[in-house]
Amino acid sequence: MKVNLHSEEKEGVVTVFIDGEFDMAASPKIRNFLAPLFHENSRSIIVDLSKVPYIDSSGIATLVEGLQWSHSKGKKFRLTQLSPTVKDVFEIARLLTVFEVFDTIEDALQGV
Amino acid sequence: MAQSIKITIPSDPRYLCVNRKTLQQILTLFELPEELTGQLALCVDEACSNVIKYGYEGETHHTIEISYTIDNDVFEVNIRDYGKQCDTSTFQPRCLDDVKPGGLGTFFINKIMDSVSYCTQREKGTLLTMTKNLKPHMVDHKEKDDA
Numbered sequence: 001m002k003v004n005l006h007s008e009e010k011e012g013v014v015t016v017f018i019d020g021e022f023d024m025a026a027s028p029k030i031r032n033f034l035a036p037l038f039h040e041n042s043r044s045i046i047v048d049l050s051k052v053p054y055i056d057s058s059g060i061a062t063l064v065e066g067l068q069w070s071h072s073k074g075k076k077f078r079l080t081q082l083s084p085t086v087k088d089v090f091e092i093a094r095l096l097t098v099f100e101v102f103d104t105i106e107d108a109l110q111g112v
Numbered sequence: 113m114a115q116s117i118k119i120t121i122p123s124d125p126r127y128l129c130v131n132r133k134t135l136q137q138i139l140t141l142f143e144l145p146e147e148l149t150g151q152l153a154l155c156v157d158e159a160c161s162n163v164i165k166y167g168y169e170g171e172t173h174h175t176i177e178i179s180y181t182i183d184n185d186v187f188e189v190n191i192r193d194y195g196k197q198c199d200t201s202t203f204q205p206r207c208l209d210d211v212k213p214g215g216l217g218t219f220f221i222n223k224i225m226d227s228v229s230y231c232t233q234r235e236k237g238t239l240l241t242m243t244k245n246l247k248p249h250m251v252d253h254k255e256k257d258d259a
């Protein structure tokens with residue numbers, strides 16, 4: 001299943017929209033999309049997961065990499081609008097407190 | 113569903129979703145909670161991903177044979193590959209406190225499934241068998257619906 005990606009930049013905040021399943025097949029493409037964003041001048045990166053119905057450990061690994069890149073570059077890295085299935089995977093992996101997770105994009109934009 | 117449903121997919125990550133959808137459709141017939149359906153699909157997916165990564169070392173032209181059975185409310189999945197046999201004792205889930213990319217697949221499998229066994233006593237490849245008792249979840253689901 002194909003994953004579609006696009007991003008929007010506004011006042012130093014890049015929001016990445018992922019549309020599709022975030023599995024072993026999609027992770028390299030998403031990783032390649034995210035990686036350059038950490039080298040740009042933006043101060044925050046928000047990943048909108050509202051159209052991600054499924055995530056596996058390779059997807060989680062990609063987001064953990066993003067988190068590590070954000071730490072090394074001094075940027076904020078936030079996740080928003082996790083579907084119940086995706087949220088459950090984060091819960092099992094006890095990652096909901098590791099990432100900054102927000103219910104809405106508006107919430108995620110606060111304080112970035 | 114004492115009779116098995118079998119599916120064979122290429123060892124190519126692009127086809128993981130085909131297997132996932134098949135399993136989700138099967139589980140839908142049993143009216144399981146969405147959360148459990150997602151978790152079982154995750155475990156099977158992670159196991160198939162491991163076959164591709166470690167058993168077939170990323171080669172995409174091999175096969176993965178998967179069979180599903182639900183008998184007496186016990187879900188069983190068998191995943192057969194013909195790749196490299198790995199030392200299954202090294203399949204250890206990593207500590208969750210150590211936040212780093214990778215290594216979560218085995219953790220998900222061990223956390224969610226009731227039993228996990230790897231059989232390498234064959235000429236080639238591995239047979240992985242995983243089971244999950246669905247009964248407690250079915251009751252819980254029905255009670256929620258009745259409430």
